[in-house]
Amino acid sequence: MTDLTPSARHFQEVLDGIGLGHRVVEHSDSTRTSEDAAAAIGCTVAQIAKSLIFRGKESGRPVLVIASGVNRVDEKAVGRLIGEKIERADPGFVREKTGYAIGGVPPIGHAEPPLVLIDADLAVLETIWAAAGTPNAVFRLTPAELVSMTGGRVETVRKG
Structure with missing residues (x-):
């Protein structure tokens, strides 16, 4: 674990707290x-499983959509599912609400x-x-561990 960067090491500590033996792997690329x-x-x-942060348009609440890497998120469908329109979050909002930068946002430890929605297409893998x-x-x-650790709802969130 000592060879991990500080942010990855911090997240490894989050995983260690769950106690399921997950290991962070850091790549050079x-x-x-x-x-x-x-x-x-x-x-x-x-x-x-890409973690996309949106902002509730009225509430300002962070909304995490965990989607399969091949899917684009249907933002209108997500809004219907949570009962509030959403908008894309800017990098500052993502960093403030999650503690992580875009591109490295994990599914937990924010x-x-x-509020968490999980792409139903991930559940079959x-x-x-x-x-x-x-x-x-x-x-x-x-996928079952993802649902358990996030408390997220599995829904159809992809476009098309």
């Missing part, structure tokens, strides 16, 4: 995009707990990979 992450890991783009605190760090988990 960027895993910021789903395609980059899949190439670095050696998995399919669909197995990348400064302010968000055996294993998935999610960001782990930096644009170069990821960790492996199952």
Whole structure:
């Protein structure tokens, strides 16, 4: 763990608190995009669980949508699911609400707990990979573990 950058090490401590044995893996190449992450890991783009932060338009509350790397999020559908329109969050909002920079936002351990929706397309996969605190760090988990650790609702959130 000593070879991890401070942000990845902090997230490893979050994972250690859960106690399921998940390990943060930091790559020399960027895993910021789903395609980059899949190439670095050696998995399919669909197995990348990308964490996207939105802002509730009226409440200002952070909304985390964890989507399969191959899917685009249907923002109108997400708004209907949560009962409030959403808007894209700027980098400052993401950093303030999560404690992490865009490209490295993990599914848990946020400064302010968000409302969480999980892409139903992830649920059919055996294993998935999610960001782990930096644009170069990821960790492996199952869809069931993702639901359990986030308390998120599994919904259809993809466009099309």
